[in-house]
Amino acid sequence: MTLNRRRFLGATAATLAAPMVQAASHGRARVVVIGGGAGGATAARYIAKDSQGEIDVTLVEPTRMYYTCFFSNLYLGGFRELSSIGHSYGTLAADYGVNVVHDWAVGVDRDARSVSLAGGATLPYDRLILSPGIDFVDGSVPGWDISAQNAMPHAYKAGSQSELLRAQIEAMPEGGTFAMIAPPNPYRCPPGPYERVSMVAHLLKGINPTAKILIVDPKEKFSKQALFEEGWGAHYPGMVERIGPDFGGTNVSVDPMAMTIDIDGAVEQVDVCNVIPAMKAGRICEIAGVTDGNWAPVNPHTMQSRAEENIFVLGDASAQGDMPKSGFSANSQAKVAAMAVRGALTGSKVFPAKYSNTCWSLIDTDDGVKVGAAYEATDEKISSVSSFVSQTGEDAALRKATYEESLGWYAGITSDMFG
Amino acid sequence: MRAAEPRRLGAVIVASFMGLAASATGALAELQGNPEDGAVVFQKCKGCHQVGPEAQHRIGPHLNGIFGATAGRHEGFAYSKAMQRASADGLTWDLGTLDAYLENPRALITGTRMSFRGLPDEQDRHDVLAYLRQFSDSPRDIPEAVPSAFAREVDLPPEVLAIVGDRDYGAYLASECLTCHQSDGSDAGIPSITRWPTEDFVVAMHAYKRQIRPHPVMQMMAGRLTDEEIAALAAYFQDLD
Ligand SMILES: Cc1cc2nc3c(=O)[nH]c(=O)nc-3n(C[C@H](O)[C@H](O)[C@H](O)COP(=O)(O)OP(=O)(O)OC[C@H]3O[C@@H](n4cnc5c(N)ncnc54)[C@H](O)[C@@H]3O)c2cc1C
Numbered sequence: 001m002t003l004n005r006r007r008f009l010g011a012t013a014a015t016l017a018a019p020m021v022q023a024a025s026h027g028r029a030r031v032v033v034i035g036g037g038a039g040g041a042t043a044a045r046y047i048a049k050d051s052q053g054e055i056d057v058t059l060v061e062p063t064r065m066y067y068t069c070f071f072s073n074l075y076l077g078g079f080r081e082l083s084s085i086g087h088s089y090g091t092l093a094a095d096y097g098v099n100v101v102h103d104w105a106v107g108v109d110r111d112a113r114s115v116s117l118a119g120g121a122t123l124p125y126d127r128l129i130l131s132p133g134i135d136f137v138d139g140s141v142p143g144w145d146i147s148a149q150n151a152m153p154h155a156y157k158a159g160s161q162s163e164l165l166r167a168q169i170e171a172m173p174e175g176g177t178f179a180m181i182a183p184p185n186p187y188r189c190p191p192g193p194y195e196r197v198s199m200v201a202h203l204l205k206g207i208n209p210t211a212k213i214l215i216v217d218p219k220e221k222f223s224k225q226a227l228f229e230e231g232w233g234a235h236y237p238g239m240v241e242r243i244g245p246d247f248g249g250t251n252v253s254v255d256p257m258a259m260t261i262d263i264d265g266a267v268e269q270v271d272v273c274n275v276i277p278a279m280k281a282g283r284i285c286e287i288a289g290v291t292d293g294n295w296a297p298v299n300p301h302t303m304q305s306r307a308e309e310n311i312f313v314l315g316d317a318s319a320q321g322d323m324p325k326s327g328f329s330a331n332s333q334a335k336v337a338a339m340a341v342r343g344a345l346t347g348s349k350v351f352p353a354k355y356s357n358t359c360w361s362l363i364d365t366d367d368g369v370k371v372g373a374a375y376e377a378t379d380e381k382i383s384s385v386s387s388f389v390s391q392t393g394e395d396a397a398l399r400k401a402t403y404e405e406s407l408g409w410y411a412g413i414t415s416d417m418f419g
Numbered sequence: 420m421r422a423a424e425p426r427r428l429g430a431v432i433v434a435s436f437m438g439l440a441a442s443a444t445g446a447l448a449e450l451q452g453n454p455e456d457g458a459v460v461f462q463k464c465k466g467c468h469q470v471g472p473e474a475q476h477r478i479g480p481h482l483n484g485i486f487g488a489t490a491g492r493h494e495g496f497a498y499s500k501a502m503q504r505a506s507a508d509g510l511t512w513d514l515g516t517l518d519a520y521l522e523n524p525r526a527l528i529t530g531t532r533m534s535f536r537g538l539p540d541e542q543d544r545h546d547v548l549a550y551l552r553q554f555s556d557s558p559r560d561i562p563e564a565v566p567s568a569f570a571r572e573v574d575l576p577p578e579v580l581a582i583v584g585d586r587d588y589g590a591y592l593a594s595e596c597l598t599c600h601q602s603d604g605s606d607a608g609i610p611s612i613t614r615w616p617t618e619d620f621v622v623a624m625h626a627y628k629r630q631i632r633p634h635p636v637m638q639m640m641a642g643r644l645t646d647e648e649i650a651a652l653a654a655y656f657q658d659l660d
Binding site for chain 2: 046050328331332335339349351354356358370372373374376385386387388404405406407408409411412413415416
């Protein structure tokens with residue numbers, strides 16, 4: 001989909017410079033948010049809360065129960081119940097007055113400023129926020145497509161896929177093989193696949209200690225690599241093997257019927273195969289015409305689409321610069337966008353954007369690690385200004401404290417999203 | 420999910436208080452601690468609590484007269500909802516309840532604002548309670564507290580402490596903190612930062628900014644805040660409900 005050139009040029013100037021208040025001709029200003037995840041739920045809550053009724057907020061989300069991808073690996077490892085990572089939208093509706101519509105958005109008419117829903121309804125908007133997360137790139141792992149997700153689950157959207165993957169791991173034969181096809185950059189949650197390997201190893205160590213884990217990876221390096229490799233060596237010696245690009249990690253195909261994977265011509269029989277394909281912005285971004293390639297470029301100061309100033313794109317779907325695609329990032333970006341939207345629609349004060357991110361990962365019981373950074377907006381991109389990462393060789397008390405912090409963060413971010 | 424919580428919690432709390440009351444008449448009826456050792460243990464509390472004739476509320480309430488008192492009794496201190504609930508449910512501070520609270524504050528009062536991991540060592544608890552007991556007897560006999568009851572971690576110039584924060588700006592800046600810190604002030608693994616005296620808040624933030632406090636996340640968060648921004652945050656969190 002190509003960008004409309006006139007709109008593209010028109011939208012580049014930051015609205016920060018001249019916050020023109022748009023008194024809506026039809027009474028209360030209307031904001032529609034598509035996607036009730038880390039970005040969308042946060043944006044809906046902040047706009048509704050801080051505008052104190054001045055803005056009418058509608059959140060479109062097909063599912064009634066949102067299962068966070070964050071901590072879904074801990075569910076695989078047996079550290080959390082699935083129910084503990086499920087959240088409903090009741091408080092957003094009851095306490096914040098957000099209109100929650102459980103449906104799919106299927107069309108965006110930028111000229112008429114309206115969204116059409118699968119159920120047939122049309123929602124007019126003054127500002128539209130897109131936070132649909134990711135979809136998978138067709139054909140990125142030859143032999144796999146979404147119809148194969150029951151034989152070879154991705155579990156990269158949480159809920160029934162997570163349950164399925166855990167059940168398959170529990171049913172593995174003694175000494176069997178769990179394979180993961182890791183994704184190429186950029187993808188949601190850079191440490192996610194490797195935290196998952198740790199959690200699968202933890203589960204197998206208890207129920208099937210001679211089982212093997214095989215990672216087939218198209219990337220040279222991965223997030224927190226030294227920390228993960230140290231942890232796997234210490235907690236799960238001999239269990240985890242990784243095939244990187246030098247040994248054919250880029251040249252892989254699968255056969256979901258036969259449960260085989262072909263790595264550079266060598267065919268392996270496996271018992272469970274977790275395929276995490278290449279990713280792109282959720283489909284609705286392409287439908288709205290705000291993507292350039294796989295992702296939707298945004299203005300770093302506001303999270304406004306570069307293609308259309310009335311549309312904001314948050315979270316995984318956006319191309320913004322240095323921030324990793326994480327729930328923390330999406331939540332951070334949502335607050336900047338919420339402030340910009342309120343500024344434009346009600347004239348409230350707008351401050352310079354601040355962003356940050358921290359991603360915790362659990363390697364084994366009480367062995368938590370983290371990586372994080374602070375960011376600022378430049379005209380070109382969201383740019384990292386400082387960062388930190390856990391160190392190898394840290395003592396057990398610090399790792400335990402780090403894990404406990406992640407529990408605090410989970411409680412914090414989920415109440416920041418859902419009230 | 421949320422709406423059902425208070426009720427369930429209430430029931431759990433009442434049950435556990437009754438259990439504690441019973442245990443207090445048993446093994447814990449007699450305090451076995453040494454007040455001098457307790458003064459040393461109290462170093463861990465001093466960042467937040469004062470005792471002695473001049474004691475005032477800081478991040479936590481002053482602890483004079485705590486023995487026999489109803490939990491959460493000070494009108495002038497903003498207790499957590501959890502503490503108010505515990506108070507309404509009849510929690511009183513005696514040896515048994517204090518011992519349990521200090522062993523693991525969050526286990527006794529889920530949602531308490533006291534961000535303290537607890538004293539796992541029983542002797543430490545008995546010692547600090549023996550120390551506190553001295554400030555609970557007849558008000559006339561309240562001893563002087565150990566010196567330097569409130570030493571500041573960072574010496575800040577008076578003009579920095581005097582900055583009056585812009586609460587609106589604080590509200591925006593604070594949204595970044597609330598990804599980790601709970602807005603209702605409960606401590607679920609990351610400390611509570613609501614309802615602090617602004618001075619303590621400003622000092623703590625500068626201690627991270629200057630890397631006197633070691634935590635990498637907070638050093639990063641504080642490191643890029645200006646003096647005005649820290650003041651704005653202090654103003655916002657001070658009266659957040
Ligand atoms: C295994 C794993 C572990 C992770 N761990 C962490 C972690 O520890 N920390 C962290 O910060 N992040 C973590 N993440 C990343 C995090 O989950 C994502 O980055 C985050 O959810 C992105 O938020 P989002 O709003 O962009 O999308 P999402 O949270 O995915 O929300 C998108 C929502 O949009 C809805 N939607 C999509 N299309 C439409 C449409 N057309 N109409 C209506 N609704 C639609 C979807 O149903 C979905 O609910 C992890 C991810 C995975 C997979």
